[in-house]
Amino acid sequence: MSDTFTGNKALEIHEPLIFETGHVATTGVDVEEPAAFESRLGGHARKTPIDLPGLTEPETMRHYVRLSRQNYAIDLGLYPLGSCTMKHNPRLNEKMARLPGFADIHPLQPLSTVPGALELMQELSHWLCAMTGMTAVALSPKAGAHGELAGMMAIRAAIAAKGETRHVVLVPESAHGTNPATAAALGYKVESIKAREDGTVSVEAVKEKLSADVAAIMLTNPNTCGLFEPEVKAIADAVHEAGAYFYGDGANFNAIVGKAKPGDLGVDAMHINLHKTFSTPHGGGGPGSGPVVLSERLAPFAPVPFLRADGTLVERADEAGEGEMPFGRLTAFHGQMGMYVRALAYMMSHGADGLKEASEDAVLAANYLKAQLADVMSVSFPDRPAMHEVLFDESFLKGSGITTLDFAKAMIDEGYHPMTMYFPLVVHGAMLIEPTESESLPSLDLFIATLRDLARSAREGDTARFTEAPRLAPRRRLDETKSARKPVLTYEPPAPYQEAAE
Amino acid sequence: MRYHPLTADDRALMLRSIGVDTVDDLFTDVPAGHLVEGLLDLPKGRSEISVERALSRMAGRNRAAGAGPFFVGAGAYRHHVPASVDHLIQRSEFLTSYTPYQAEISQGTLQVLFEFQTQVARLTGMEVANASMYDGSTATAEAVMMASRLTRRTRAVVSGGLHPQYRDVIDTVATGIEVAALPADPTNAEDIAAAIDDTVACVVVQTPTFYGHLVDLAPIAEAAHAAGALLVAVFTEAVALGAIEPPGALGADIAVGEGQSIGNALNFGGPYVGLFATKKKHVRQMPGRLSGETVDADGKRGYVLTLSTREQHIRRDKATSNICTNSGLCALAFTIHMTLLGEKGLSRLAHLNHARACATADALARVPGVSVLNDTFFNEFTIRVPGEAERVVERLAEWNILGGVPVSRLDPSAPGDLIVVAATEMTTEEDIAEYAEVLGGLK
Numbered sequence: 003m004s005d006t007f008t009g010n011k012a013l014e015i016h017e018p019l020i021f022e023t024g025h026v027a028t029t030g031v032d033v034e035e036p037a038a039f040e041s042r043l044g045g046h047a048r049k050t051p052i053d054l055p056g057l058t059e060p061e062t063m064r065h066y067v068r069l070s071r072q073n074y075a076i077d078l079g080l081y082p083l084g085s086c087t088m089k090h091n092p093r094l095n096e097k098m099a100r101l102p103g104f105a106d107i108h109p110l111q112p113l114s115t116v117p118g119a120l121e122l123m124q125e126l127s128h129w130l131c132a133m134t135g136m137t138a139v140a141l142s143p144k145a146g147a148h149g150e151l152a153g154m155m156a157i158r159a160a161i162a163a164k165g166e167t168r169h170v171v172l173v174p175e176s177a178h179g180t181n182p183a184t185a186a187a188l189g190y191k192v193e194s195i196k197a198r199e200d201g202t203v204s205v206e207a208v209k210e211k212l213s214a215d216v217a218a219i220m221l222t223n224p225n226t227c228g229l230f231e232p233e234v235k236a237i238a239d240a241v242h243e244a245g246a247y248f249y250g251d252g253a254n255f256n257a258i259v260g261k262a263k264p265g266d267l268g269v270d271a272m273h274i275n276l277h278k279t280f281s282t283p284h285g286g287g288g289p290g291s292g293p294v295v296l297s298e299r300l301a302p303f304a305p306v307p308f309l310r311a312d313g314t315l316v317e318r319a320d321e322a323g324e325g326e327m328p329f330g331r332l333t334a335f336h337g338q339m340g341m342y343v344r345a346l347a348y349m350m351s352h353g354a355d356g357l358k359e360a361s362e363d364a365v366l367a368a369n370y371l372k373a374q375l376a377d378v379m380s381v382s383f384p385d386r387p388a389m390h391e392v393l394f395d396e397s398f399l400k401g402s403g404i405t406t407l408d409f410a411k412a413m414i415d416e417g418y419h420p421m422t423m424y425f426p427l428v429v430h431g432a433m434l435i436e437p438t439e440s441e442s443l444p445s446l447d448l449f450i451a452t453l454r455d456l457a458r459s460a461r462e463g464d465t466a467r468f469t470e471a472p473r474l475a476p477r478r479r480l481d482e483t484k485s486a487r488k489p490v491l492t493y494e495p496p497a498p499y500q501e502a503a504e
Numbered sequence: 505m506r507y508h509p510l511t512a513d514d515r516a517l518m519l520r521s522i523g524v525d526t527v528d529d530l531f532t533d534v535p536a537g538h539l540v541e542g543l544l545d546l547p548k549g550r551s552e553i554s555v556e557r558a559l560s561r562m563a564g565r566n567r568a569a570g571a572g573p574f575f576v577g578a579g580a581y582r583h584h585v586p587a588s589v590d591h592l593i594q595r596s597e598f599l600t601s602y603t604p605y606q607a608e609i610s611q612g613t614l615q616v617l618f619e620f621q622t623q624v625a626r627l628t629g630m631e632v633a634n635a636s637m638y639d640g641s642t643a644t645a646e647a648v649m650m651a652s653r654l655t656r657r658t659r660a661v662v663s664g665g666l667h668p669q670y671r672d673v674i675d676t677v678a679t680g681i682e683v684a685a686l687p688a689d690p691t692n693a694e695d696i697a698a699a700i701d702d703t704v705a706c707v708v709v710q711t712p713t714f715y716g717h718l719v720d721l722a723p724i725a726e727a728a729h730a731a732g733a734l735l736v737a738v739f740t741e742a743v744a745l746g747a748i749e750p751p752g753a754l755g756a757d758i759a760v761g762e763g764q765s766i767g768n769a770l771n772f773g774g775p776y777v778g779l780f781a782t783k784k785k786h787v788r789q790m791p792g793r794l795s796g797e798t799v800d801a802d803g804k805r806g807y808v809l810t811l812s813t814r815e816q817h818i819r820r821d822k823a824t825s826n827i828c829t830n831s832g833l834c835a836l837a838f839t840i841h842m843t844l845l846g847e848k849g850l851s852r853l854a855h856l857n858h859a860r861a862c863a864t865a866d867a868l869a870r871v872p873g874v875s876v877l878n879d880t881f882f883n884e885f886t887i888r889v890p891g892e893a894e895r896v897v898e899r900l901a902e903w904n905i906l907g908g909v910p911v912s913r914l915d916p917s918a919p920g921d922l923i924v925v926a927a928t929e930m931t932t933e934e935d936i937a938e939y940a941e942v943l944g945g946l947k
Contacts, residue, residue: 017615019618020843027848028846028848029849029852030844030846031845031849033856033929036859039859039862039863040862041858041862043858043880044880046711046718046880048747048750049749049753050749051847052750054623054842054845054847055846055847056843056846056847056848057846059586059588059844062588062592062843063588067592069611069612070612072611072612072615073598073612074597074606074609075596075598075601076600077596077597077599077600078596086602088602092507094552094555094556098559098563099771102568102569103565104771105769105770106569106570106769107566107568107569107770107771107772108576108772110576110579110580112898112906115906116566116567116772117566118565119562119566121565122559125562132545133544144639145827145828147829178816179815179816179823180826182816182820183820183825183826186821187649187825187826188679192820231533232533234535258534260540260544261531262538262540266538275829277829284829286598286602286610287793287830288603288831288833288834289638289777289834290829330672330673331676333641333669333774334639334669334670334673334773335579337773337774338771339771339772339773340771340772340775351549351555352505352507352549353548354549355543356548357544358540363510365527365530365531366515366522367510367518369522370518370522373521374521387531388530410606425817439510441509443511476609477608477611477800477806478801480608480801480807480808481799481800482607482798482808482810484799485796485797486810489794489810490796490797491621491632491633491787491794491796491797492622492632493619
């Protein structure tokens with residue numbers, strides 16, 4: 003397989019597991035030995051060995067630097083994951099989050115010693131409410147799905163406060179999986195709403211499902227087909243008429259910041275993914291931050307902790323005053339302060355003008371890709387303008403023997419991270435492309451040229467370019483079936499070693 | 505705007521290619537009258553220098569932990585983070601990558617997660633661990649819901665030694681589960697085994713407790729198992745597991761906790777990293793992502809996200825949890841720090857923490873009117889002070905001493921004269937002496 007003695011290829015260096023190279027007696031941290039003292043561990047002192055290998059500092063550096071080089075990243079290239087908003091992560095934000103006054107403060111030190119932290123939270127709340135046209139914000143949710151939970155629990159509490167019980171939540175089939183999962187986690191029955199031919203939800207389809215048993219609709223707008231829901235206001239009105247609430251999934255907020263306010267469109271609650279729209283880094287899967295903005299009708303039900311308009315922080319439900327009916331607490335402490343700092347640094351850097359420009363450039367870039375690719379790839383919903391992402395399906399690959407997965411893997415060989423695949427579920431072999439505002443025109447043009455070349459190869463029957471891909475990545479395609487059938491989730495030493503140890 | 509590469513000429517060219525005149529022609533689906541005219545009522549964009557000034561001013565208004573004696577714990581701990589940890593987590597390839605769905609170009613993250621899972625499983629003495637949750641409190645609530653699915657029972661008995669905010673989170677989030685919370689237990693007097701019967705899905709016990717006491721989990725596990733219930737063992741200080749018997753060795757079915765204290769800064773409460781470990785036989789009911797070993801088309805070892813059929817993006821309303829984004833980068837910080845420590849370093853670190861806490865407890869116990877409630881503890885304990893704890897803590901802060909957490913701030917049902925006090929390897933002898941002196945002098 004390999005031409006070299008080591009199996010390495012120049013800068014591409016194989017890296018074993020720490021469990022294969024480290025040793026329990028090795029450490030990269032020098033720890034001071036305390037003077038003799040009387041232990042208070044009682045009978046609880048550890049007797050069972052942990053079997054945790056350590057590495058010295060130079061070995062540790064190499065281990066993680068080598069591993070890092072097997073990852074794709076925004077800083078390496080275009081990362082067109084639809085609905086994930088992989089935009090540039092400014093390093094100023096990292097620097098600000100590491101100021102000791104933000105990073106080295108404890109959530110439970112006296113509030114009198116952290117006025118600057120409360121000021122930052124208040125300022126962030128102001129920006130979020132101004133951008134969304136909403137009344138209040140619950141900052142504490144730890145990620146988008148956690149924000150959904152917060153918003154839906156506020157809705158449940160508001161319904162209960164009216165002395166009602168409602169059991170159904172409407173979710174369009176194009177929604178993210180977190181929407182139905184959230185509704186189900188709260189005990190709601192999920193009813194799906196079909197999309198129209200043009201990829202949007204019609205007010206009629208919603209009205210058909212509305213009843214006195216419907217608690218809410220969870221609608222993503224712009225939706226995951228990359229379209230702004232043209233009947234969103236009429237849908238909101240119908241939902242409100244039925245005594246239900248409108249939960250907006252803010253995953254795609256990046257298209258409309260500074261262009262349209264969800265509050266004006268009838269949204270009652272919407273989470274905002276600070277790690278998408280406001281560029282806190284994705285970090286290989288997290289952490290995120292999912293503040294939820296609330297309409298006037300839901301504001302009283304915000305969970306603790308919440309900030310009052312006067313800047314005081316309410317930490318316990320029993321401290322609630324007149325008109326405050328917090329539904330509970332979603333997490334220990336105050337949420338993702340480290341992310342608040344980064345997001346506010348991003349917002350202040352952009353300002354009202356830069357935020358608007360970001361949305362416009364993101365939408366412009368997506369529509370440019372659509373225009374430049376429409377003749378060689380199949381745009382699923384060509385008739386409406388795309389928002390910040392554009393949806394293709396695999397019909398242009400029909401008869402080629404090449405699937406969306408193959409196409410995506412061939413992009414890897416060309417130096418690109420694939421787009422979001424097989425989502426949303428409303429078209430066959432979905433390819434959801436979101437370029438974001440961070441790409442230059444030459445970068446977009448090279449990406450377009452690459453996709454055009456791949457489409458040409460597919461047309462001309464060069465299937466190996468796809469079905470064999472990726473050929474140049476650190477790994478070829480991995481066997482997911484094997485991993486699911488016989489899961490190996492932790493390192494286990496090879497059998498002979500185990501026997502010898504026993 | 506310094507982050508936007510498109511020029512005015514680029515934009516004009518792109519609009520022509522699309523076939524529209526202005527960018528607003530792309531927003532025609534926004535209902536009439538709802539397109540924002542002009543700019544939002546927010547300040548204009550600012551230079552890097554200007555933003556840095558504004559935020560530094562806000563940061564400067566906070567009293568950083570490192571600016572004087574510091575004894576605050578209760579679920580978040582100030583430990584030393586080696587410089588290499590923060591350097592490595594800022595590698596672009598870790599910081600600016602997404603969830604590793606495209607395994608071929610995400611082996612770095614996937615191998616890191618596989619190593620993280622192995623470290624967490626070994627540290628807790630459990631068989632498997634996931635790739636992280638948001639934090640300890642949400643991990644605990646998820647564990648309760650998982651126990652309910654596994655036992656098909658809907659009652660949870662929660663110890664009075666559990667962090668009060670963790671209890672509040674279970675109460676709020678665990679829909680359809682009746683939470684029987686025992687009263688606050690500052691003196692470690694509760695008999696939780698007596699509260700277990702055959703309607704109980706799980707019993708939730710924290711050790712060291714919120715008040716710092718060490719609890720023998722073994723008899724509780726035995727009583728739970730005899731009733732067909734599960735033991736959910738909780739910890740908020742992962743360093744403690746370097747010094748005390750792990751939950752897995754004492755019969756825990758699910759072990760959850762906060763991993764912040766290894767590799768992660770205090771950050772005023774987040775982002776942190778929830779640890780979640782269980783037995784192999786329960787893995788298909790576990791929430792969250794998992795990295796699993798497999799091979800690629802050439803037979804080379806590699807890693808993929810696995811058992812995804814538990815998760816929301818596949819199973820939607822039938823998923824084990826709605827969690828999607830987790831705490832990847834905090835898990836990376838945890839695993840790098842743990843790799844640097846190794847068993848030897850972790851044991852020494854835990855020993856030093858215990859030593860500092862013992863010294864602190866001894867010094868405070870000598871202050872007239874102050875008593876230490878704990879016979880056993882790891883690196884934090886509870887003191888009873890004359891007068892209101894919240895007021896005492898405020899007075900100490902006036903002397904630039906952050907002396908701990910008044911229990912009543914989190915749990916109004918608990919006595920008002922208790923302070924949870926933590927010490928770590930960061931605590932110096934001078935800090936301890938100053939704390940004792942000032943506490944003794946408060947009027």
